[in-house]
Amino acid sequence: MNQNDAPSSKLATLYCTVGGRRYAMLNAKDFEAKANVSLADVPILGKTIKGKKPNGLEIKLKMTVYKCSEMFDKLVKEYKDTGMLPTFTAEVKSEDPATSMGASAKTYNDCVIDGDVLLSSFDADGDFIEQEIECYAMDYTTDAEYKEPSYM
Template sequence: MANNITMKSSDTLAAGLAECYLTIGSRRYNFMQAKNLEANFDKSKTEVPILGKTGKGNRATGWSGTGSCNAHYNQSIIRQMLLDYKNTGKDTYFEIQITNEDPTSSVGRQTVVLKDCNVDGGILAKFDADGDLLDEDFDFTFDDFEMPESFKLLAGM
């Protein structure tokens, strides 16, 4: 193991060093209220029976995009989308752009743009007389994504 190359601890990414923007129509918002966001790509697979094998294979047949966000409860953008849908029946689709960049790490930056996002619902009103700070969770789906910037490979990879 004398030649084993390992990752430098400085190449991990600080969790809070990110940017998040929502683009709704022609308006772009710095969604600095977000405390955490996670977007997932889930592949749909079908089992494939194969003659001569005791096990089945798996074949990808599609995908779906889902996400969740937790944010400080100090904006009405999500609630406005829900109100507009209730009042008009017209649903709102938007983009979310997330960039991770830690100047200490050698990997640089990565940007992912989630396209055709749509909220599943959300909190309309809340309070907590015994709490400290208010926050809110909302789930969403997305139909497409791009990755205009990718992390660099770590030295030794």
């Protein structure tokens, strides 16, 4: 492996579109998107080992942001006031110019908040106000893919 092909996790961009407004998420400290494939057991006559068959998929997103915006608070407020929880879109792109692979970019659509949204906080001994946002995406598209290095 070429050591330059280890992509830097710091060289990325994230944009979230909430309520029609596109935010440059320069306040994001980290971001992670995971696909979870669920499997069902398939008992097979004459075998002691059960087969496995995929039967579902979840896309879970998690990000830590410095609380310098109330963009996620607005989603909670709308849900509180109307009973409808608005969705949002997250676009993430990783591109380290030192690598030979180019860029990887995905857009996560119809994201719905799951869990806590920090509404207020202070700590006289603390450093920064951060919050962890977790959500599920109902779909995603691949906008750019890494090119495989020639040595793979």
